[in-house]
Amino acid sequence: MSHSGKLPISVTIIACNEEKRIGECLNSVQWADDIVVVDSGSSDKTVAIAEAHGARVIHHTWPGYGAQKQFATSQARYDWILNLDADEHVTDQLATSIRNTFQNLPESIIAFECNFEHFLMGRWLRHGEAYPDPHIRLFNRQAGDWNSRQIHEHIEISGSTGKLEGSIRHKTVESLAEYIEKINRYTELQAEIIVESGKQVTFSQLFFRSLWRFLRGYIFRLGFLDGIAGLTHSMTSTLTSYLKYAKAYELQKKDQE
Template sequence: MSAPRPALSVVIITLNAASQLEACLQSAAFADEILVVDSGSTDGTIALAERYGARVIHQKWLGFGPQKQFAVEAAQHDWVLCLDADERVSPELRASLENALKAPCTAAFRFARCNRFLGRYLKHGEGYPDWSLRLFDRRQARWSDDAVHEKVVTQAEIGTLSGDLLHDSAESLASYLTKQNRYTSLAAEMALSAGKRATFGRIALSPLVRFIKFYLIRQGFRDGLPGFIHIAIGCFNSFSKYAKMLERQKADAAAVKSAP
């Protein structure tokens, strides 16, 4: 008889995710607990989660890192798998995950995240493998406090699982661009708070370096036109972040200059 695995909580943060959440919940049905931390949905997200047996609690928005850490701490079990509402666990990833938990060789595991963009799952460039550390023992790992581009931090060795986490946001290109604009604003604020500064070199070269790395070296061109558009937006995001930093730097300098 195979060894039992430790109890597992799947934690999901949501806000008006009813159109995406069902597939996520279905893929997470193998967990011992599904916890949904909602920040004020009005579209039926909560009713949908409860219909699938999830435990739902409300928490006003804290920022991505703090919100996810709140969810981890509210889970019933120490082993947690963190998902977004527009993600789902592939059958191969589920099998790999459950097998790894029967005799964990470490306290944290990463796996590939496969992103769907303009109707195509990207398999190269910036869109894949998009390594994501999402399965961990919360006693030895936690989410960072970053408001955006949050990550799991741990001193444990990081194991790698086979199988993909499928990311299918089903959002329009317009909403995707709106989200990227918001993310670059947050990223600019974080960089400035960390003491970084925008320079001509960073503004001019960061998009070019990103294009060479992901479109050429990582062969994003193999994903066709969706792959090109994806990296083009990514390059503009690099430019936009540093441009927003420069704008803030100039505003701060002007404020200091005009102060009595």
């Protein structure tokens, strides 16, 4: 425990123009002794809100998702890092689980996994690909860090991991229209990665991977139990799968011309 009675954990958050969401994120981690917000050029009240919540704000030009999170890790005061995006927050159950774990932290464990909950069309999804959707977000930086991928970055570690109770709640968009815009941006990056890898896109990838994505999420993982929101999530996930390959195919055809 730190001198302040807070946990010796650094919470790292990357942000840019997140004034609508970052407050809830910061409120959920006030039990941590160190909160670092790496801002890449906000023009709204993001920085002011972060400072008002006691965060250390560091300005750093945007290098990509993975690289920005690596930079945030390097600015932390403690080796144990909890990473959150500005549109995520920790539930009370997860906060309690982290506190209990750090009262008797096993030396062999170097990272912890927790479940995610995603919000869409007025409800927290509890089925399909959206839940439990486990990820490692609490880790010891002496054993690993984020990779440098432009998108779908993840923590790469070497050692034993544990499991935390509770979840991180992810409320990424305010509307379906905003969700579609995000899908469009992300699939452009994904398409570029596919093309750079040298893999040729085929009809089977366009059709069968998209079909399987829908069947897996909506039928086999019971996405239909989340009603219209569950159907929408499965359909947009299918669209995401299709668009990244379709855009990659388009780029490849242009390169061949």
